[in-house]
Amino acid sequence: xxxxxxxxRVMAYITxxxxxxxxxxxxxxxxxxxxxxxxxxxxTVHGFLYIIYVIFAYMLAQKLKMRLGPTxxxxxxxxxxxxxxVVERWMMRTYIAPALAADDAAAAAQPxxx
Amino acid sequence: MEIPGSAAVDAATAEAxxxxxxxxxxxxxxxxFLITPRWLAWHIFAVFAFWGMLWLGDWQFHRAISGxxxxxxxxxxxxxxxxxxxxxxxxxxRDEFRAKRGPSAAEVKAAAAAPIxxxxxxxxxxxxxxxxxxxxxxASYNAYLDRLNIExxxxxxxxxxx
Numbered sequence: 363x364x365x366x367x368x369x370x371r372v373m374a375y376i377t378x379x380x381x382x383x384x385x386x387x388x389x390x391x392x393x394x395x396x397x398x399x400x401x402x403x404x405x406t407v408h409g410f411l412y413i414i415y416v417i418f419a420y421m422l423a424q425k426l427k428m429r430l431g432p433t434x435x436x437x438x439x440x441x442x443x444x445x446x447x448v449v450e451r452w453m454m455r456t457y458i459a460p461a462l463a464a465d466d467a468a469a470a471a472q473p474x475x476x
Numbered sequence: 477m478e479i480p481g482s483a484a485v486d487a488a489t490a491e492a493x494x495x496x497x498x499x500x501x502x503x504x505x506x507x508x509f510l511i512t513p514r515w516l517a518w519h520i521f522a523v524f525a526f527w528g529m530l531w532l533g534d535w536q537f538h539r540a541i542s543g544x545x546x547x548x549x550x551x552x553x554x555x556x557x558x559x560x561x562x563x564x565x566x567x568x569x570r571d572e573f574r575a576k577r578g579p580s581a582a583e584v585k586a587a588a589a590a591p592i593x594x595x596x597x598x599x600x601x602x603x604x605x606x607x608x609x610x611x612x613x614x615a616s617y618n619a620y621l622d623r624l625n626i627e628x629x630x631x632x633x634x635x636x637x638x
Contacts, residue, residue: 406549413553416560430518430568437564471625 363425363465367458370422371450373415374439378446380408385443415440426457506576510569522565529558 388401416437423433439449509515533554540547579587 402546406546409549409553413556416557420560420564433564467624467628471621471628 363462366418366422366425367462369418370453373411373418374446374450377408377412377415377440378444378450380404380411381441381443381446384408412440426461428457432457506573509572509576522561526558526561526565529554529561533558 384401384405388398388404391397391399392401419436419440420433423436428436436449436453439445510519533551536547536550536554540551
């Protein structure tokens, strides 16, 4: 569970930063200076990393037994600037933190022989 | 750009399809839930998303062969996402059937028969040693764990943290 959360969060931050670079640096640069280097190259990189994001996010959603609507929202969050971070915070609060806490509580509740 | 459109986001934010099977779900054939309005809306969304992504791939392909080199990446990416969407949809419906059906008789039997610990790991070692009774420290610790265990079991879905 911890590994799945980490994989998702790493990819969320990477795709989140890249989409912000594309939208708030690349596109203005393209419109104002007609320089397409950021919008083209970074957008392509984001496109490929988004594939990895989708896979990890989907695996996490399966582990957390998330419902259909929130899962789709989670998967699409990697394509909307700033949304990625908002959804990551929301995921942590609503799904991940409770699941991890329950996991740890279940582990602690196992009778242990010393 | 690969933003699948705001309609998709609107549909996604419309929370939670009819995942809970109420008492009504137990009547009739098990697939009946698939034609409830909520599921029909999801089916339509899935079909549009699938063909939409294939169409976008086709569009990028035409841009690519007319000289836009960058479009080659998206030409392959969109069908990939369409395929992923199809897999996602199939698995969602399969999981829903499984949840409705509950564990099958064979699965219950297998779970009951399966040893909790792997072969070769003895259960003897976790039996309480005979001299446990005079170890007040350990006795109180075990009592504490039992209390915690009962407490956690009384909580709901997330063990009381939800």
